[in-house]
Amino acid sequence: MGEIRNAERTRKSILKAAREEFFEKGYTGARIESIAKRAGVNKQLIYHYFKGKEQLINETIEDFISSLPSGNLVLPANPVEIAEFRYHVNQEYLLEFLKFTAWEAVENRPNNLKGEQQREKILHSYNADMKxxxxxxxxxxxLDPAFITLMMSSLTIYPLLYPDVTRMITGHDPNEEAFKEKWTHFLRQISERIFKRE
Incomplete structure (x- = not known):
């Protein structure tokens, strides 16, 4: 029984280290050696638990998604509140993962899943909710529900991933509470105009 617990603990330790490495450096920049060092294990042990880097990133993303507090991520019933809700969720729970997706955008990588099925499921649930x-x-x-989802994703992610551009455009640091309040208010104003009831 202790052996099973130790194996589970080691596996969790590897996934935690992998999350830090992948989210910080992207898929291409992440190294199995660095993950092993972060986890305090030898490289061969990682290959004992995972076939390779691709399985490791898929399971890392799956583990990350399953660790999110699902009760806090349910979209509001009122569409006017969705953009500010998603902005808050992105800041509170998803920022490191969003940085990983920015790495994905610039990496020249082979087509593989990298947790794509789980991610698509979440994004399609936003489309279904809007529909x-x-x-x-x-x-x-x-209005096309998928385009509304894309618009909301852009508005609620861009200032978080591109703080320098946000600062240059607005004169505000996106990490300052004053900016967060103003941007949240702006998201509410835009949403009220889009979803105005006749």
Whole structure:
């Protein structure tokens, strides 16, 4: 029994180290040697638990997604509140993962899943939620639910991933409470205009 617990503990330690390494350096920049060092294990032990780097990134992302507090991530019923809700969630829970997705955008990498199925499932749930709200008359019929999801993703992620550009445009550091309050207010204003009830 102790052996099983030790194996589980080692596996969790590797996944934690892998999360830090991948999210900090991207898939291409991450090194198995560095993950082993972070986890305090030898490189061969990582290959005992995972076939290779690709399985490790997939399981790392799966582990990260399953660790999120699902009760706190349920989209609000009122579409006007969704953008500010997602901005808060991105700051509070997803910032390091979003940095990893920025690495993905610039890396020249082979096509592989890298947790894509789980990520698609979440993003498609945003589309489905918006479509359901549209059917309830809460979202204008002429707006494509997928494009609304893409727009909200852009508005709630960009200032977090590109603080220098945000600072140059607005004169505010996106980590300052004053900026966060103003941006949240702006998201509310935009949402009220988009989702205005007739």
């Amino acid at each position: 359901a709200k549209q059917e309830m008359g809460l979202v204008p019929k002429e």
